[in-house]
Amino acid sequence: MNRPADLIVHNAHVHTVDPDLPRAEAVAVRDGEIVWVGDADGWTAWQGPATEVVDARGRLLLPGFIDAHNHVRLGSDAACVQLAGARSLEEIGARITAWLAQHPDADWVEAEAFDYSAIPDGRMPTAADLDAFTGDRPALVLSYDVHTAWLNTAALRRLGIDAATVQTAYGTVQKHPETGEPTGFLTDFAVRGLSRAGHRALREAGVPWAHPDRQYQRLCGSLDMAAAYGITTVVEPQNSLDDLELFERASAEGRLRSRLVAALFHPRGTTEADLAEFAEAAQRFDGDRIRVGPLKLYIDDVVEPHTAALLEPYAGHAHHRGETFYPPAEFATTVAALDAAGFQLFVHATGDRGIRTVLDAFEHARTVNGPHDARHQVVHVECLDPADTPRFAQLDVVACMQPRHCAPDIAGPGQDWAEAVGKERWTKAWPMRTLHASGARLAFSSDWNVAEMDPMVGLFTAVTREGLTGGPAWMPEETVDLATAIHGYTMGSAWANHLDRRLGSITVGKQADLVLLSRDLFAIEDPREILDTVVDLSTVGGQIVVGQIVARRP
Template identity: 65%
Template sequence: MPTSHVPAPDLILTGGTVHTVDRTRPRAEAVAVTGGRITMVGSAAEVSAVAASSTEVVDLCGRLLLPGFVDAHNHVRLGSDEDSAQLAGADSLAEVHRRIAAWAAAHPGADWIEAEAFDYGAIPGGRMPTAADLDVVTGDRPAFVLTYDVHSVWLNTAALRRLGVTRDTERLPFGVVEKDPATGEPTGFLTGFAVLGLARDGQRALAEFLPWAGDSRRYHRLCRSLDMAAESGLTTVVEPQNSLDDLPLFERARGEGRLRSRLIAALFHGRGTTAAELDEFAAAAKKFDDDQFRVGPLKLYIDDVVEPHTAALLEPYANEPGNSGRTFYDPEEFAAVLTELDRRGFQTFTHATGDRGIRVALDAHEAARRANGPRDARHQLVHVECLHPGDVDRFARLGVVACMQPRHGAPDVAGPGKDWAEGVGQDRWAHAWAFRSLRDAGTTLAFSSDWNVAEMDPLAHLYTAVTRRDRDGGRAWVPEQAITLEEAVEAYTLGSAYANFCENDRGSVTVGKYADFAVVSQDVFAAPAEALRDAAIDLTVVGGEIVYAR
C-alpha cells in the first residue's frame, strides 16, 4: 500500500503475524491505527515507514494479532457471583455438600444460603436433585442453588416453606415447581428459571428476598464480567437477555468507565409480551444506538435444555421413554409471534436446543418469510445443540444464523457418559453441535461463550471447535463435525460481527474498520491445535486504545 496519503498513526503494532480474516489480504506483519480506526495493514517495513515521532509503537515480538473477538452470546450481566458458594467442578453430591457446608459456616449471618454452578451430573443415576438432598447440610436456613446452565433452581425444605410452596403450587414467578410423580409433593427442583427467573417480573420477585438478585450484587457481577471480557480479547460482547430494568446497569458501567468492550444488549421477549411493551423496546433501541452501547435485538425461547429433559426432541429421550420434552409455544403460536416481530423489523435470537425445538423455530422463520417477504433480518437460533440432519440446509436458505458455543459440545461437558449425551442417545450424536455440516451448507456461524455457563475464554472454544476434544486432549467426540482454525476464528470474529449487523466496522483487520484487536501469546496457526490450550490473550485493543495488557 502506498504511504504518501496515510496519516501519521497514533499507534502501530508490528513485528508479529496478523491474521486478518480479510480474504483480500489474509496475512500481514503490522497494522497502523489513527483516530481509532485501521489506516494501514501491511509489512513491517511498509507500516513503520509512516510512523511519526508521536506514534506509539508496540512490538508484537512474534505474537499473533487477530481481529477482536465478537462474543455473540455472553451473559455479562448475569455473570458469576463470587459471593455465592461455587459448585463448578463438584462432581459428586458429597463434594456439593462439602462446599455448601463450608460456605454456610463462613457466612453464619446470611439469611439465605446461595450457591451456583451445580452440575446435574453430580447426582448419580441421572435423577434431578431434591430438597432432601440439600437438607442434610443446610438445616433450617433456606437454600437457593442455581444449576450451571442457570436454567433450573434447587431449593431445600426451608426454602420451600419460606416461599410458601405446597403440593398445590404449580409455579413461582421465577420457576416451574417440579412434583414427585408418586406423592404429588414438590421435589425442591424448579425448571424454567432462564425463562421466568431472568425475566423482569421474576427478577423483581427474587429481589424481594434473595441478596443475589439485589442491585449491588448485580452491578458487581456485571463489572467483574466486563473486566473478564477485556482480559479475554472480547472487543464486542452481545448480552442476550435483559429487561428494561437492566439498562441502567449498563449506563452506570459506561459512565464509570467499566464498559471497555463494545456492548450490544438484547431485550427479553417473554411469552405474552404486549404490543405496548414492543413499543417500549423500540424506543429503547432508538435511545441506545451507538457503537459503544446498542440495544435492539429480542431474545425468545422455544424450548429449554437437554440435561433435565426439558428441551424439545422429535423422539423421546433415550433414558426416559415417553418424554420428548416440550416447547414453550405451540408451533402455530410461535410462527405468529415471529411473523409479527419480523413485520415490525425486529431482529430475534431464539434459544433452540433440541431437534424439535430447532425445527419449530425454523418453521416459524419460514412462515415469517412467507408472510412478510425476505429481508436482511439476520435472525439467530442460539445453541443449536441437537440438530436433525433434515434441517441443516434450512438455515442458509432462510438466512438464519447459527449462534453456537463450542465448549458446550466438548466431551467433558456433554459427551459419552454425561447427561447430555445419554439423554439424547447415541443415534443423535452425529449432529451434536454440527459446525461442519452447517458451515458446508452455507450457514453463517456466530461463535460465543455463553458465559457464565461456559468459560469466557475464546481460545478454549476455538480448541473445542477444531479438535472436538476436552481440555485434557482425550478422545475426540463427533470429530467429523470439527472445523479448521481459520473457520473457527472467522466464526468468532467476522461471523459474529455479521450476525449483529456490524461487519462493516468490526470482525476483520481491514483498513477503515475499528482498531479492535486481540493479541495472542503465540501464533497458534503455526503450531498444533494443542497450542490453543496453552496460549493466552496478551493484549486487547478497542478503538485503538489498549484496554488490557497481560
C-alpha cells in the same frame, strides 16, 4: 496521508479475516480506525514522533473477539458457593458446609454451577438432598446453565411454594408423582427467573442474589474478564428493561471497556406496550459502545433435565419428548409479527424439534414479509436433525453456537446430555462442520457463565472436540479448522449482529479493535498450546485495553 498514525503494530502475523487481503505483517491505526494494512516496512511511512510502535515479534494479530452470546450480567457470583467441578452430592454438601462455617450469619445459602451429573442415579435433585447440609436456612442453588433452580425445604417455605403451586414467576414447580408435594426442583428458571417479573419477584422475596448491587458486582467482574480475554465486543443475550441501568452505570464508572450489544427478553405474553418500550430503548441506546435492539425468545429449554423439545422420545422413555414453550402455529405468528416490526430475533433452541419449530417460524416470516436483511439467529443448535441443516443457509439464519458445550467432559459419553438423547442421536450433536459446509453462517460464543469465557477454550474445542484435561475427542468429524473457528469469533459474530461494516476484520476503514496473542496459533503443532495462549495486547477503537506498548520508536 495527512497525519501520522497513533499506533502501529508490525512484525506480526496479521490474520485479517478479510478475504481481499488474508495476511499481512503490519497495521496502522489513527483516530480509532485502521488506516493501513500491509507488509514489510510500509508501516514506516505512517510513523511520526508521537506514534506508539509495537514490535509483535511474530505473534498473531487478530480482529478483536466478538462473543456473540455472553451473559456478563449473570457472571459468576463471588458471594455464592461455587459448585463447578463438584462431581457428587457429597462434594456439593462439603462445599456448602465449608461455606456455612465461614458465613455463620448468612440469611440465605446461595450456590451456583451445580452439574446435573453430580446427582446420583440420573435423577434431578430434591429439597431433602439440600436439607442435609443446610438445615433450616433457606437455600437457592442454580445449575451450571442457570436453566434450573434447586431449593431446600426452608426456601420452599420462605417463597410460599406448596402442593398448590404449579408455577411461580421464576420457574415451574416440579412435583413428586405420588404425593404431589414440590420436590424443590424448579425448571424454566432461565425463561422465568431471568425475566423482569421473575427477577422482581425474587428480589421482593428477599433473595440476595437478585439484589441490584449483587447484579452489578457480577457484571463488573464479567466485564473485567471479557477485557482480559480480548473480547472487544460482548453480546449480552437476555436482559429486561430494568437491567439497562446496570450497563449505563458500568459505562459511567469506566467499567465497560468492551463494546456491548444487549438483547431484550421477549417472554411469551409480551404486550404491544412492551414492544413499544423495547423500540424506545433501541433508539435511546444506539451508540458506538452500547447498542440495544435484538429480542431474545425461547422455544424450548435444555436437554439434561429433559425439557428440550425432541422429535423422538428421550432415551429410556416411551413417550416423553419435551415441550415447546409455544404451540408451533402461535410461535410462527409471533415471529412473523416481530420480523415485520423490524426486530432481530435470537431464539434459544437446543432440541431437534425445537430447532425445526424455529426454522419453520423463520420460513413463515420470510413467506409473509418477504426476504430482508434480518439476520435472525438460532442459538445453541445442540441437536440438529440433518434434514434441517440446509435450511440455515436457505433462510439466511445464523447458527449461534458455543463450541465448548460439545466437549466430552460436558456433553459426551457418560454425561447427562449424551445419555439423555441416546447414542443414536450423537451424530446430531453440535454439527459445526456440517453446518459450515452447507453454507450456514456460524457465530461462536462462550455462553458465559455456562462455560468458560476465554475464547482460547472455545477455539481449542472447536478444532479438537476434546475435553480440557485430555482424553479422546467426541464426534471429531464435526471439528472445524482454526481459520473457520477464528472467523466464528470475529467476522461471523460481527455479521450476525449487524456489525460487519465496522468490526470483525482487520480492514482499512474499520474500527481498530485488535488482539495480539502470545503466540502464533497457526504455527503450533499441538492444539493444546491454544489453551496456554493469552492476550498480550488488545485495543478497542485504537485505545489500549490490555497490555502496554512493548517498544516505542521516536
